[in-house]
Amino acid sequence: MRAVLVGLLALVLTGCFGATTAEQRYYTLSLPQAEQPSRSQFPAEVWVKEVEVAPVYNRPQIVFRFSPQEMQFFNQNRWADRPSRMLSQLLQRSLSTSGIFRSVVARLGTTAPTYVLDSSVEAIEELQGGNLWYAHLAMTFRLARFDANRAIWQYTFDERRPLNRQDLGLVTRAMSEILDEQLRIALGQMQAVLPKHFAQPRFPPRRSTRCSRWPGCSRSAPPLRQSPCRCCRSRGTPPRAMTTASA
Template sequence: MIHKITLILFTLALAFSLTACLGGGSSEPTKYYTIAVEKISAPATDSYKDKRLQVRKFTIEPAYQRANIVYRESAYDFMFYDLDLWASRPEHMMAQVASEYLNQSGLFKSVETKASGKPDYELLGNIVAIEEVDEGSSQYARLAIQLTFKKTDSDEVVWEQTFDEKSSMGDREPRTTAETISKLYGQYIEQFLKSLQ
């Protein structure tokens, strides 16, 4: 009889323990982050005033084809935050942000992501890396991307540049990663705009 009671108590304790582990306790909420570039100063040029630009869908290296924010602690580590995610996949956000800011620059007659007719120029992007890098007590945000600006009628590349920079962060927080990557991306777009002079 004592053996039976002990078995029942053990079974009840195990059941309560599993209930607590499987959602009985409080869980951390998922947080989402986006890329946002502050107002960029556009060069004064009328060279493209009557031209239409299409920002094509960006591509991204396979390892980064996910919404999870990537962080690394060495050249050999490649890890993801489980509950800190990009609001949408990085290649979509980067193309959308580029389109918005090129449109606001007023340098082109129109800037579209889905061309309603044949555009005069295209901007293409390939994201090589977008990540947080933790090196001992120092944290960095890294954004490596290739931007290509070309004529659509001749496929001639007018301008192309590969950027790959790390910028120091004050803390290891996904929001800080998003802010720092946004600043890097803003600098890259600004360099592209200056090339149009």
């Protein structure tokens, strides 16, 4: 009995003093460096709101999903920053270097921006299906006019990229590649939509009406028929023979 107690005590002491703490690892997404063009394409300012991430994903722990009904979290493998802030910074930088807008802001200032970009994340996780692993990223972008809150463009993607083994380094690298590819497509579509919103409105040509009161007057009257110009109104009533002259 004494030997058993000694053995148990040894196990307890080993657990208290001999166990090593598991090392935590931190991961982030990244985009390739791009040079900002010297000139913007549209004289407008866009406000990039913070990306809205589903609560189950907007946490330090990286999500690992087995099925639509079951998910787990990696306790020792975490995001270096919350996904909402991490993706917001990447999106702001990508828009700034694209040169589409004159200005890209993360917060509202004293002047109202021309556009507002809303983004949301429906999934950012590692998936496992049988013996296969995937990096899964799903997002939606929506560009609207700030003054009217009227959407002029929207883009949604839901991409899964297969991996040759379970490795969070490969997962985050694949997510970064998905984000880079989809942002290129999204910004290209946005760039194609914007010109029609900067076209000058075309008004019908203003009808030029000659002064109807004095036949010899060459001034243009207001856009109403049989209306005298300002100088002729001060002359008084014209001769009866001239009042029937056509405009």
